[in-house]
Amino acid sequence: MRAPIGTFDSARPAPECLDELVAPVADAVRRWKGDVPAESIVYVDTDPEKADTAVFVEHYGRDLLEASANCVVVAGRRGGETSLAACLVLSTTRADVNGVVRRRLGARKASFAPMETATGLTGMEYGGITPVGLPEGWPLLVDAAVAELPYALVGSGRRRGKLLVPGRALAELPGAEVVEGLGLPAGGNRE
Template sequence: MANYLLGALETVPALSRLDLLAPSTADFLRGFAAADRVGVVEIDPEFSDTAATRDAYALAPEALVNCVIVAGKREGIERIAACLVPFTKRVDVNNAVKRRLDVRKASFLPQDRATGLSAMEFGGITPLGLPWPVLLDEAVAELPLALIGSGIRKSKLILPGDLLARLPQAELLAGLGVRISG
């Protein structure tokens, strides 16, 4: 069972607290063979954004993972992907994502579209249960423990990075994350 300690956060098995999961996240985990390795922790929704979570719960930035939804069009057809990068990096939308989606221009989905299409809350979007490709920076797959959204703002999931790389629609993408300077 997934009982992890990360900074000041101690998890319980995710499927033992369905009230802390978006419906699509719970549905995905019910059918995921490694669901017993996914933990969930309740947090104050005011601290759901990654930087606020880091500060409020004394977390090392290396363990925090951002999930952003990007899209582009090719021949009138929209192509969408979720991108996972460590908090210490930004998604290379103009190069890596654009090439992978095979579009002229890729951009972040506006907040209302990202939350509407994912059926998740902003600040809590998770790759678990999304219908699109999940593009991962290689560093995410190497994390001993990664903190990601749960689909809602009042909780976070903690799981080994190798599980994220084993999601059915996951793809490791070289150059996805670009280190943030400063």
């Protein structure tokens, strides 16, 4: 099979390579529901030594820069309560944690969750967190620009390997809400 984007040596439908995925991601693929069939999710093998964005796109294809999305775990606090959510934004942007995310969570303060919290609760590796297979009940805020992509390159739950997922399938994930303006220009503010 040839990957729909990028130039990967190995590309297979995710349901055919569940053993390459961490348990929560493999379970989500097994139980997949929605208008987009699970076979449309493509697993590509990647070298974790080439994970730096500049090196990654040089090796696997320049078209990936505009199709790459980062999934980050955020913690919102109000009073003594903390709520967790995931945000999915283009890799050329950053999540508007202090604005859009904070308001969506109804939090007084929001920040990126500590690495130990993010990896411990998702069952995924740092640098490989994906929106596929997040803990039940977590909100997933998906930037509208990601939902509009024919295919988005996201983590696979491990540092080795990535998933190519149609943007509209990401918008259908459990707990997903498509949000305009979730991603800010990298290094920029919305003022």
